[in-house]
Amino acid sequence: MKYTALIMAGGRGERFWPRSRKNLPKQFLSFTDSGKTMIQLTVERILPLVDIGDVYVATNRDYKSLVKEQLPGIPDANILCEPVGRNTAPCIGLGAMHISAKYDDAIMMVLASDHLIKDTDRFRSVVESACEVASQGNNLVTIGIKPNYPETGYGYIKFLPDEKNEDAYRVDRFVEKPEIEVAREYLKSGDYLWNSGMFVWKVSTVLEAFKGFLPSTYKGLLDIKASIGKDEEDKVLEEVFPTLESISVDYGIMEKAESIYTIPGDFGWDDVGSWLAVSRIKSCDEDNNIVNGNAVVIDTKDCIIEASDKLIAAVGLKDIIVVDTEDATLICDKGSTADIKKVLAKLRDGKKDKYL
């Protein structure tokens, strides 16, 4: 069966402001020494498994030209522009309908465009196992991540260690972001994985699930499918997509469906959730600083300094993040990265939209 992939690239990634902007979100930025952007690395990772003509990118209209620019090999028709954001279920449904319009059935991988993976070979091996399990019956496979610390910012997947199918385990249930004590128990038990939001299934299986669990969404998606490749395609998408229920695929389908499997991934996954991730990705100097660009650093420890052309002089700093761009400079304590969104809120209120 044909392997296809849907890459979800509609996110706005405010947490990487000021490097990320409304018009240039995280997935289109580079955080590694390779210089390649997150979405370029995502596609590169799966190309040994999937023809580039079978890679679909779901994004919003504003980012279409960025996708074309960064991924010139992907056919125009495979760049699916959501007229509005409607969470992951409609996005995945849209991708599934496009694939089912092209192939009777196919394996469909659903991947995030803004995660980093260190061990690409291991990742591909896990994805291949997932494709194997997904090709059987009506299995929906989610790729879990073996936790190595009690993270409270992710949802978890509880699997049944005794119900194994190839490399996959049957999923008992999905659980919400836990409190720290609960997260510690999850880590200790060994039966919990982080929910990475990467899935593998047959198009026929996931569409059957939409039909069963999200019937009105399914009906709307069928209308969209009927228009694919026709003159009215854009018009129908524009009319129907905004009417679809905004719901995540986890909540709308995965938590309700039978035959859910997960494969524990151990391929050095990082969701690059904030500037703090840069410390995990890039190499540090002897004082545990990450320093890039035009910078002079004196008596400074555990800092991230992302300079650009302008000279940044850091003196006596500890645990500070400095990110310089052409029109804005962020200076943020490492403990306050969650408050970067408050800067954006202030900029919106203060009629300084040009910095967003």
Next chain:
Amino acid sequence: MKYTALIMAGGRGERFWPRSRKNLPKQFLSFTDSGKTMIQLTVERILPLVDIGDVYVATNRDYKSLVKEQLPGIPDANILCEPVGRNTAPCIGLGAMHISAKYDDAIMMVLASDHLIKDTDRFRSVVESACEVASQGNNLVTIGIKPNYPETGYGYIKFLPDEKNEDAYRVDRFVEKPEIEVAREYLKSGDYLWNSGMFVWKVSTVLEAFKGFLPSTYKGLLDIKASIGKDEEDKVLEEVFPTLESISVDYGIMEKAESIYTIPGDFGWDDVGSWLAVSRIKSCDEDNNIVNGNAVVIDTKDCIIEASDKLIAAVGLKDIIVVDTEDATLICDKGSTADIKKVLAKLRDGKKDKYL
């Protein structure tokens, strides 16, 4: 007797980098809400006492155009350009010779160009008292500052509280920058003042002191005086000045002379020695931050943020100084301002002189 003033404006002020530069030192910058520069405020303060035509500015060649630009009322001939820096004694001697070439004798005030004074009326009243005392006999008057904390970065003047002349006290001795315990004793005793480096005397008195204590300097200065107003003036200055001994007026004259008086100044003096001074000068917000320019500040306390056009976003900071300029941004912990000079050293070593 005519009142005249010599303003010393040759300093390079590295501690205010990146706002201060090799070509734009501290005395030519504004630190107050008035928008006026330090040297402009210095001249403005004494104009009720001294005709603008009797104000002399000693500086180095590189800053002549800055002086002309910022102080257009001062006659060209009164801008004295030291070919090289030779500490305060030759600088003051040069000024004294110029004044004595113009007037038989005159009261000469010697003032720093990079100190701030909050209570201008009180300052002028102290200076007038100093002029009064200086006009008698051979008195050399230094203006002391009543200490309000045990500063270890200044020299001190010990005065004799029982030997009073008008508002002035006879000076017992000058003492070097003390250790903190000693500084605490000075503060407690009440007989010590900070040495501000501001003096008042008759030109005849100070030149007599040069003749007595620095005879070879005096001789050189006489050669310079002989050339004033003649074609060879620049050439003689260029040849003679560099041969003069580099020595401070405190060490070369004040510590040796008789009849030294001091007047305790209580006019809100600040030598603006580092970026920390900005907290004393400018008004703070409710979180004790000084914020100027294009900035957004979130959960930030006790910081100094001197933004310019580029947006500065400060998040979760405490005790941090941020100074943005067109080509360089300083981010410095308040406890590390003394290390700013290490940045300049690195820039010199790294062939980045354009930022100096």
